[in-house]
Amino acid sequence: MEMASTSATPRELLKEILSELNRGAGIQSSAIVSRDGLLVASVMSEDVDAEAFAAMTATMLGAAETAFSELKKGVAERVIVEGSRAKIVAVGAGKDLILVCMSDPSVQLGLILHQIRRSVEKVKKVFA
Amino acid sequence: MKFPTTIPLLDDMLNGGLKTGSSTLIWCSPFTEGTTLIYQLCASWLSRELPVLYFINTKTPEIVLEDSYQYGWSLSRYREEGLLCFIDSYSAAIGVESKERYVINDPEDQKEIVDVTYNAIRDFRARNCLFVVDSLSTLIDRFGEYVVDLLPELNRSIFLYDLVGVYLFTEWNYDPKLKEKISNICDNLVSIIPVERQVAISDVFTVKRRDGKSVEERIVPFKYVKPGGMRIYVPKILVTGPYNAGKTTVVHALSTRAVSVDRKGTTVALDFGHLEYKGFSADLFGTIGQQRFDPILEQLGGETLGVILVVDSTKPETFSRALEMLRKAKVYGLPLVVFANKQDLPRALPPEEVKERMRLPPEIPVVGTVATEKKNLLNGVETLLSLIFGMGK
Numbered sequence: 219m220e221m222a223s224t225s226a227t228p229r230e231l232l233k234e235i236l237s238e239l240n241r242g243a244g245i246q247s248s249a250i251v252s253r254d255g256l257l258v259a260s261v262m263s264e265d266v267d268a269e270a271f272a273a274m275t276a277t278m279l280g281a282a283e284t285a286f287s288e289l290k291k292g293v294a295e296r297v298i299v300e301g302s303r304a305k306i307v308a309v310g311a312g313k314d315l316i317l318v319c320m321s322d323p324s325v326q327l328g329l330i331l332h333q334i335r336r337s338v339e340k341v342k343k344v345f346a
Numbered sequence: 347m348k349f350p351t352t353i354p355l356l357d358d359m360l361n362g363g364l365k366t367g368s369s370t371l372i373w374c375s376p377f378t379e380g381t382t383l384i385y386q387l388c389a390s391w392l393s394r395e396l397p398v399l400y401f402i403n404t405k406t407p408e409i410v411l412e413d414s415y416q417y418g419w420s421l422s423r424y425r426e427e428g429l430l431c432f433i434d435s436y437s438a439a440i441g442v443e444s445k446e447r448y449v450i451n452d453p454e455d456q457k458e459i460v461d462v463t464y465n466a467i468r469d470f471r472a473r474n475c476l477f478v479v480d481s482l483s484t485l486i487d488r489f490g491e492y493v494v495d496l497l498p499e500l501n502r503s504i505f506l507y508d509l510v511g512v513y514l515f516t517e518w519n520y521d522p523k524l525k526e527k528i529s530n531i532c533d534n535l536v537s538i539i540p541v542e543r544q545v546a547i548s549d550v551f552t553v554k555r556r557d558g559k560s561v562e563e564r565i566v567p568f569k570y571v572k573p574g575g576m577r578i579y580v581p582k583i584l585v586t587g588p589y590n591a592g593k594t595t596v597v598h599a600l601s602t603r604a605v606s607v608d609r610k611g612t613t614v615a616l617d618f619g620h621l622e623y624k625g626f627s628a629d630l631f632g633t634i635g636q637q638r639f640d641p642i643l644e645q646l647g648g649e650t651l652g653v654i655l656v657v658d659s660t661k662p663e664t665f666s667r668a669l670e671m672l673r674k675a676k677v678y679g680l681p682l683v684v685f686a687n688k689q690d691l692p693r694a695l696p697p698e699e700v701k702e703r704m705r706l707p708p709e710i711p712v713v714g715t716v717a718t719e720k721k722n723l724l725n726g727v728e729t730l731l732s733l734i735f736g737m738g739k
């Protein structure tokens with residue numbers, strides 16, 4: 219079968235970017251979410267309610283950004299939540315999107331952020 | 347005779363379903379999926395004790411049964427009973443022995459394919475049998491465009507023998523002229539395409555052709571769920587309204603699964619729930635009532651397809667705040683249903699009076715509800731869904 223291999227849809231590409239990110243050290247699952255709370259793409263285990271996770275992620279980052287602008291201290295770059303069994307990191311990926319990932323609690327934050335930053339650049343390119 | 351597909355809006359758009367003697371092309375854009383829809387049609391035929399004849403050249407019959415089982419349709423029983431029969435044009439190609447009633451021994455031999463297939467459809471004549479070809483694109487890939495020229499005769503036999511024909515076709519990079527030809531060959535054309543709305547991407551289906559004529563297209567977003575299959579999908583229904591009106595109660599009462607971010611019983615961020623109803627699936631976003639959270643309300647209003655505005659019918663003084671919330675979320679003008687809630691309380695204004703006091707335009711429905719008793723909530727949802735999809739028009 220001849221496939222239009224060069225022209226994968228944005229959704230296919232986003233999934234590939236996320237799979238690549240999940241292959242990184244300690245990262246278990248990740249998702250791309252619109253600023254208004256809709257799930258755009260995710261690669262996570264099936265027992266996670268991805269849509270609910272998306273809505274809550276957008277609310278979390280939205281609340282943080284609102285708090286920052288109220289304080290007139292510039293913009294909120296990311297939200298980091300450290301739990302006993304996981305870390306969640308959410309960062310803006312362009313005007314409309316958020317990239318969020320979940321990692322082992324033991325992984326160094328710097329390492330996660332470094333990996334996320336690379337993925338964010340790729341996500342931006344998909345929509346460029 | 348017409349047989350409903352059991353997929354709500356699809357039946358609407360097909361004027362009631364698939365007609366005996368008709369042929370339907372399921373046309374899938376690359377990277378969209380139509381096989382699940384095919385399985386769903388098979389399951390719905392078989393559950394009505396109507397036969398299914400399934401031409402397969404993309405996987406083994408076993409895989410078809412396993413895949414459909416994942417969606418909650420167990421079809422093996424029907425195969426044992428002989429109500430579901432495969433025309434197996436795949437097993438031989440991978441050197442597996444086939445136990446099916448109709449077997450193509452040499453899948454490279456077009457004459458054998460044609461002969462066996464015609465034998466099979468004659469065996470199932472006059473029984474409103476669903477005849478599936480999975481897939482037409484694979485046939486074209488193997489034998490070239492010439493396959494398409496065989497279709498008019500096949501469609502004639504479907505017509506003569508009272509079958510219901512459904513072909514699955516995936517649009518890889520074929521010659522535009524061929525695509526044009528294929529798109530006009532069947533009575534009905536159902537198209538599955540991915541659509542990007544701003545940033546969210548969802549698959550939609552549309553009917554482009556019905557009973558041999560082009561029709562005005564309506565676009566319906568959907569997703570496949572396990573179990574259940576094709577569900578009309580509304581990614582966002584906003585449930586908004588003043589503080590304490592009953593939004594959280596509504597979201598939880600309507601949802602099969604729901605989560606809320608609560609602080610001392612008041613929502614501080616968002617209620618979120620999944621609603622499943624009569625072949626529809628929707629995600630509900632319940633907002634926060636208090637004014638100080640309006641920035642988040644503004645942010646979450648994006649990409650809304652429909653709005654439920656919940657008001658406490660005993661508190662007319664909050665109605666102006668309710669309308670203000672619609673403006674803040676920038677959803678005024680979208681399909682809207684007002685829930686005049688807490689109708690069980692003695693001082694509740696009846697829905698008509700709520701409507702009057704809110705000075706709502708006459709076309710906006712106001713339904714009286716008791717969220718704590720789930721009373722009239724689904725009624726309201728049904729009204730909203732029909733507004734969103736322009737049903738009954």
Ligand SMILES: Nc1nc2c(ncn2[C@@H]2O[C@H](COP(=O)(O)OP(=O)(O)O)[C@@H](O)[C@H]2O)c(=O)[nH]1
Pocket residue numbers: 587588589590591592593594595596611612613635687688689690691715716717718719
């Ligand atoms: N009597 C009555 N109480 C209701 C009804 N719906 C909600 N409530 C109550 O009203 C209060 C506020 O409801 P809630 O859903 O939290 O409101 P929200 O602030 O809009 O999310 C709760 O105590 C509910 O039990 C109703 O239909 N009738």
Ligand SMILES: [Mg+2]
Pocket residue numbers: 593594595612613617633634
């Ligand atoms: Mg609430």
